[in-house]
Amino acid sequence: MLDIYDVLIIGGVFCGFITSFLLVTRGYFQLHANRLLAVVIFSIAWYGLLYLLIKTGWLGQVPGIYRIGSPLYYLIGPCSYLYTRSIVRDESRFRKWDWLHFLPALLHFAELIPFYIADAETKRKAVESIIQNFNNSYQKASGLLPALWHFLFRPVHAGIYLVFQWILLLRSLNRKASYTLHGQVFSRIRAWLFSFTGLVTIFITGLLVQSYLGILLMHSSVSITSASGYMQVIMSFAFFMICAYLLFMPDILYGTLKVSTLLPVAPPTSSTSVPGRQPYAIPETMQTVAEAAEDEDQPRKDTLFNAELVAQYASRIEQHLETHQSFRRKGLNITQLAGDLEMPVHHLSYVLNSYYKQRVNDFINQYRVNYVLRRLKEGDWQNMKLEALGAEAGFSSRTTFFVTFKKMTGLTPAEYAKQAGMAE
Numbered sequence: 422m423l424d425i426y427d428v429l430i431i432g433g434v435f436c437g438f439i440t441s442f443l444l445v446t447r448g449y450f451q452l453h454a455n456r457l458l459a460v461v462i463f464s465i466a467w468y469g470l471l472y473l474l475i476k477t478g479w480l481g482q483v484p485g486i487y488r489i490g491s492p493l494y495y496l497i498g499p500c501s502y503l504y505t506r507s508i509v510r511d512e513s514r515f516r517k518w519d520w521l522h523f524l525p526a527l528l529h530f531a532e533l534i535p536f537y538i539a540d541a542e543t544k545r546k547a548v549e550s551i552i553q554n555f556n557n558s559y560q561k562a563s564g565l566l567p568a569l570w571h572f573l574f575r576p577v578h579a580g581i582y583l584v585f586q587w588i589l590l591l592r593s594l595n596r597k598a599s600y601t602l603h604g605q606v607f608s609r610i611r612a613w614l615f616s617f618t619g620l621v622t623i624f625i626t627g628l629l630v631q632s633y634l635g636i637l638l639m640h641s642s643v644s645i646t647s648a649s650g651y652m653q654v655i656m657s658f659a660f661f662m663i664c665a666y667l668l669f670m671p672d673i674l675y676g677t678l679k680v681s682t683l684l685p686v687a688p689p690t691s692s693t694s695v696p697g698r699q700p701y702a703i704p705e706t707m708q709t710v711a712e713a714a715e716d717e718d719q720p721r722k723d724t725l726f727n728a729e730l731v732a733q734y735a736s737r738i739e740q741h742l743e744t745h746q747s748f749r750r751k752g753l754n755i756t757q758l759a760g761d762l763e764m765p766v767h768h769l770s771y772v773l774n775s776y777y778k779q780r781v782n783d784f785i786n787q788y789r790v791n792y793v794l795r796r797l798k799e800g801d802w803q804n805m806k807l808e809a810l811g812a813e814a815g816f817s818s819r820t821t822f823f824v825t826f827k828k829m830t831g832l833t834p835a836e837y838a839k840q841a842g843m844a845e
Contacts, residue, residue, distance in 0.1 A: 427473060427476070427477070429654060429657050429658065429661065430469050430472065430473055430653065430654075430657040431473065432657075432661055433466070433469055433657045433658075433660045433661040433664065434466050434469040434470045434473065436661060436664035436665065436668065437462050437463065437465060437466025437469070437660060437664055438463065438466050439664075439668075440459075440462050440663075440664045440667050440668060441459040441460075441462045441463035441466065442459075443667075443668075444456070444458055444459035444462070444667075445459045451507070451508075451513070451765065451766075451767050452513075452766065453507055453512065453513050453514055453515075453766075454504055454507040454508055454512075457500045457501075457503050457504035457507060458500075458504045460493075460496050460500040461496070461497055461500045461501050461504065461621070462660075462663065462664065463493070464490070464493035464494060464496050464497050464500075465497060465624060465660050466660070467490040467493055468490070468493075468494060469657060469660065471486075471487075471490065472646075472653065474486075475551060475552060475555060475558075475646075476555075476646055478552050480548050480551075480552060481545075481548055481549060481552055484541070484544045484545045484547070484548040484549075485541070485544060487544060487547065487548050487551075487563075488533055488536055488537070488563050488564075489537075491529060491533060491563075491571075492526040492527070492529045492530040492533070493526070494575050495523075495525040495526035495529055495575060495578065496523065496526050497579050497621075497624075497625070498578055498579030498580070498581070498582030498583060498625070499522035499523060499526075499582055501579075501582065501583070501586060501617075501618075501621050502522075502582040502583075502585055502586045502589070503515075503519065503522065505586050505589055505590060505614055505617075505618065506589060508610065508614060509589060509590070509593040509614070510593070511765050511768075512765070513759060513760075513764070513765035513766050513767075514760065525574075525578060529564070529571070532564040532565040532566055533563060533564040534564075535564065535565065536563040536564055547561065547563060554644070555644055555645050555646045556635070556638060556639055556640075556641070556644065556645050559572055559635045559636070559639045559645070560639060569636070569639075572632045572635055572636075573632060573636075575628065575632075576625060576628035576629040576632050577629075579625045579628065580625055580629065583618075583621065583622055583625055586618055586621075587618060587622075590614055590615065590618055609670075613666065613670065616662075616663075616666060617663060617666070620659040620660070620662055620663045621659075621663075623655060623656065623659035624656050624659050624660060627649075627652045627653070627655060627656035627659075628656075630649065630652050631645070631649045631652060631653075634648050634649050635649075731771075731772055731775065731776050732776075734764065734768060734769075734772045734776075735772060735776050735777070737762060737764070738762060738769070738772065741761065741762055742788055745761070746788075746792070747761050748785045748788040748789050748792070748814075748815050749789070749792070749813065749814060749815040750815060751812075751815055751816075751817045752817060753785055753815065754781070755769060755770060755773075755781040758781070758785070769781075785815070786816075786825045786829070787829065789811075789814040789815045789816055789825070790814075790825060790826055790829045790830065792813075792814040792815075793810055793811060793814050793826065793834065794830070794837075796810055796813075796814075797810075797834075797837060797838055807822075807834045807835060807838065808822065810834070811823075811826070811834065822834070
């Protein structure tokens with residue numbers, strides 16, 4: 422039978438699955454961070470679901486899912502820490518050795534393989550034993566290692582990451598002067614990260630308490646679920662609050678808040694080595710935001726980036742493309758370009774949309790067309806076909822090359838080449 426506490430857990434589980442789904446499918450700007458957060462929320466939601474299934478006995482109807490999500494519990498601590506780090510340090514991808522954080526989960530998955538491939542009857546007996554007496558889950562192993570080891574190690578493992586997460590927050594977010602975000606935006610990020618870390622702390626503390634009770638009552642007639650009932654409710658409430666926070670704060674859920682540090686890059690160039698291309702100026706809307714921020718008499722408008730940062734990013738993008746000519750790589754997309762620039766994807770997207778007023782494909786193709794124009798003017802392409810010249814510039818097909826070239830110049834490549842020849 423379900424009681425009022427179970428209803429709270431059901432609500433948390435439901436919100437958890439919905440939130441994790443939205444984070445993966447609707448987070449347009451900080452996909453890396455959102456995916457990490459989705460793993461944390463989904464893992465906790467799965468923990469709550471399995472607890473409910475065991476407590477109500479419904480797991481007996483679906484014994485095949487028992488232990489499927491067990492490796493996920495080893496991801497809560499690492500992914501929570503990596504999510505916080507990605508927000509604080511503006512990371513858009515994993516570092517070189519970050520895969521080591523997932524090693525415990527992989528090892529646990531490997532040692533559970535014998536149970537995963539076991540027959541249905543073996544799984545059914547294991548599930549029935551735990552439904553009859555939840556304390557058996559601390560004694561009966563499903564994998565190669567004793568089950569008690571995991572109940573002891575998992576909360577300690579998550580707790581270690583939690584300590585580093587708090588250290589990271591206290592050291593980074595208290596130094597407001599080092600960030601370019603305006604007051605209210607910065608405050609929302611800090612409030613969310615401290616709330617998130619605090620609620621995760623409650624959940625992990627609950628796991629520690631439950632493990633301690635499990636050890637004490639493992640051979641007792643007192644059910645661990647009964648002894649830790651109130652703790653389960655507190656954990657469920659904390660988890661529900663995380664999901665509710667996200668669902669009612671779309672700027673966090675969809676990844677529009679990010680701590681942005683000023684990067685030391687050269688000042689914007691006044692000219693470019695690409696023929697036919699005029700230097701860009703800061704759009705009037707950007708200048709207006711910057712001026713308004715300096716005017717104490719005007720209400721300050723929060724913005725994700727200030728004009729200075731956007732201009733520096735623009736210079737960084739232009740210098741990279743002109744020096745390394747990465748636009749010549751076929752199939753170049755915004756993720757790859759952001760990786761080359763070591764810039765968060767959503768930062769690059771913001772600069773292209775707000776500063777250059779272009780989509781990423783148009784922006785890259787402009788460089789490709791300018792490359793072709795330069796080659797045509799230099800006259801060193803005579804032994805090449807125009808299609809080959811387009812491929813050299815980075816166009817993936819003849820059709821795309823011709824359509825894009827005419828769109829940007831008003832002439833087909835052949836017409837332009839003919840005019841260039843006549844001019845000579």
